[in-house]
Amino acid sequence: MEREELIRKWLDNELNPKELQLFKELDDYADLIRISESVQKFKPTSFDTDLELDKLKNTIAHKNQKRNWLKPLSAIAAAIVVLFGVYYSFLLQETEVSTLASQKQEVILPDNSNVSLNSLSSLSYNEKDWDQQREVKLQGEAFFKVEKGTTFNVKTKTGLVTVIGTQFIVKDRDELFEVICYEGAVRVDHNGQSIVLKQGDRYIKMAGTIASQTKTKRQSPSWISNTSTFKSLPYSAVIAEFERQYDIKIIAKDINSKQLFTGSFIHNDIDIALKSITLPLNLEYTRTNRMITLKGE
Structure with a gap:
């Protein structure tokens, strides 16, 4: 993937775990991070990053006819994109946690709900609005122990899982979508259909087709151990x-x-x-x- 596309996706919090690893391997990764940390208090009125980046590119191309400034100006353009992207990310209070291959990580949410991320997975949520809306976005696989309270949503690219107070896993990888309820109850919404899972129920879709709805006697996913x-x-x-x-x-x-x-x-x-x-x-x-x-x- 091109460097510019990686930076764009990073600004929009759209990097999957593999892309995040590629982003961290960029030669100027440390510089981009330092730039982002230095603009936390910057407050522009409005800024269209795509439009401004195109303008800068046109300027760079024009000036390149006279001088060989393409490389430094491209770096400046990328820095400006990073600057404003980080600022808006800061305003949204978006928190993201990702794991690498062979790595697992525990995340404590603002309400003390517990999430265990499996390898090559990512979780994001908005701390600022957490009291009004308990919602996380998941790529990969995670085991949730949710504190009782208002509705808790797990959003994936395949479907929405809604709970109140329970323990369950959600897996959304490639063409495999799986939800297992270990305690309480969860509702799975996908393509206009809704199904409620109770303790021990397992729901799997492979390539968009329901493969099985079976039972499990386990109290937690095996990968935790x-x-x-x-x-x-x-x-x-x-x-x-x-x-x-x-x-x-x-x-x-x-x-x-x-x-x-x-x-x-x-x-x-x-x-x-x-x-x-x-x-x-x-x-x-x-x-x-x-x-x-x-x-x-």
Whole structure:
């Protein structure tokens, strides 16, 4: 992804965990952060970042005919975009927490509700309006322990999960959307349809189709205890989760990634974990540095 697009998405709080990692790897990442921290008290009346950036680009192109100022002026343009973007983000009081591959993190919300983020996930919320509206935006997977009170909403790109006081997980990754209620009740709204889940209920959609509505006896998701567990899920979902938990790339050759898998793997021993996801399907694997190749027999 181009540097400019990364900066734009950062300003709009639209970076997913992978894009956030790319943004942090920019050569001038530290400078951008320092600029953002220095403009917290700046108060412009109005500013259209896209329009002003286009104007600056035109100015840069014109002046470049006379002098080779393109590089420094481009940096100035980016700094101005960052300056105003950070200012508006500050006004909105938006707080975002993200995790990297193989990382988990606990978040305490303003009402003392507890959120545990799984690897490569992000959570954002507005502290300023929290008393009026308890709402978070989620990309990835998280386990919620919600304090009783007003309605609590979890918004994802796939659907809306609404609760009052309960414990549940929401997973929204690629074409997999899953909600499990461990305590209390939650309502899932998607495409004009609504379903209420009670303790032990599990709701899954894969590629937009309801795959199952089953029960679970667990009191919390297994990944809280550093184990990923799967029940009749496509093998592609298993591979993707393995990559997130071990920060490694898996190449699957001549393997039916749509076949369903039931099993688990631990997060603290890659050799044992590999055997757990390959032996049940009679798969072979080779491992080189940060890459694993899976092969069928």
